[in-house]
Amino acid sequence: MRINNLIRKSAEIRLRVLETALRAGKGHVPPAFSWVDIGVSLFYGGILQIKPSEPRWPERDRFILSKGHGCLTLYAILSDLGFFPKNELENFCGHGCLLAGHPDPNIPGVEIVSGSLGHGLGISAGMALSAKIDGKDWFVYTLLGDGECQEGSVWEAAMFASHHKLNNLVAIVDRNRLGATDFTENSLSLEPFSRRWQAFGWEVVNKNGHDIEQLIDVLSKAKQRTSAQPLLIIADTTKGKGVSFMEGSPLWHHRMPKSEEIQAALKELSQFKSQETN
């Protein structure tokens, strides 16, 4: 897909995320917004080798959403690609529905039960290890939150991955600098973040997490790397990206827009519709 179309796709996904949450009256919207461009890069930028008609195709690249509360974006992307019908989004959090507030593998395209933080990287490492043992070419891509990196289990997994030279493991941190209630640097400082991961034996790349071209550039080269190290992409992002009053604010974790905020948010997110596509 050409870059303008990818940018438009991001805008579509953001709008769909908000619409889904508004219909349900709940959802972690700002944490979903911060990784939309990362998600679009992975799923539409020719990075993940997957088959929507065969979600468990054995040779697929595995995508693990370790930051499970960001699932609205994953749901919007998976449904758009055809993993499950788009109208499931209308039933987000509905009685007897497929899509819960945190994802589980009952949902086609979802690999693990997430929602509890700090598990995804270790599970991804186990998968990557099995690929090495079986001589498989597929990669494991996992998306973590930066607040999630306050969990000790993430660092156990980080040590493990570099110790076992899991260079078929690509982790991306959605570095939006916010946890659930406060900035990460106020609660438990993650800086110097890059150096910490490097000290744990990872190759670290810093990218603008909203620049799809930059992200695709680094992601598309991952499989050709000769390094034995696992790869970490620190994607600098803005929580709530796309809706100005949600952006970068500790107030906006799973808070839902009310009254005039709803129309204002929808208006901002719909601007792409009036723009031309190439």
Add this chain to the structure above:
Amino acid sequence: MRDAFIEALFSRMETNENIFFISADFGAPALDKLRDKYADRFVNVGIAEQNLINVATGLALEGFIVYAYAIAPFLSMRAYEQIRTSISILAQIRDININLIGVGAGLSYDVTGPTHHCLEDSCIMAVLPNFTIFSPSDAILSEKFVDYTLRKSGPKYIRMDGKAQPEIYADEKQISFEDGFTELRKGSEVCIVSTGYMTHEALKVADALSQDNISTGVVDVYFLKPFNEQLLVKIFREYRHIVTMEEAFLNKGGLDTIVEHACFSNRVYIGMTKLGFGDKYVFDVGNREHLYRTNGLDLGNMIKKIKTDLNRN
């Protein structure tokens, strides 16, 4: 027990390429040759139990039959939330064969102090849906369980003693994994229901009671979960008093609570004596015999308690 299990697993690894052994820096003599011969299917994750569970999950999702090995208290409790989320919850919708091998049940590591005791695990692991809980009383049971783990998928927790125990099941025909227990002795007055290490104590208690003309049976339960309520209750009905014996905290959801619940919900209203550990950690220093004595579980005290309860009936 642990070495019998690992030896059996080692021999299965020759023909089954899907077996993977993962340890949290805990060893065993039998493990050395497994590690050497099957280096591509053995990993020591280091002293990192949370990651042990998560990596085990990743491997199991990719089709490996995983054996995750550590000391029982740290395996079951350090990584409990990982076990809950990455194994128990996930297993309800994904076919994963993960076997948690906890060594050092109860007071196996007697003199090492309360951090290395494990009086909690039978109850906290039984809380988790989708888990099978296996509590063997001898090495033969442990060894036999290996083939069960290969045959039956899903999460399993094996609560193994840390010390070698005398053989009980020299006649393997006595073992029934389908039943989940063995009636080692038949009696008519007192039925001792025990598990793990305590089954050895139970046999001594049964001998002592029998010498006092109290006809005593012993049932060794090795499947704590699923617990064969229907068959066991049938046996309980034949007695007038039950004694539960488990090297675990009392009234916390372990064997005693399971038996009590089985009786009550099947209207088997008979007297019960529960032998185990009270609501306190064991700080006494000493071997198992000493710790049993200081906690009222020496043979004399156990007999006294049972007889007192019998007279109350």
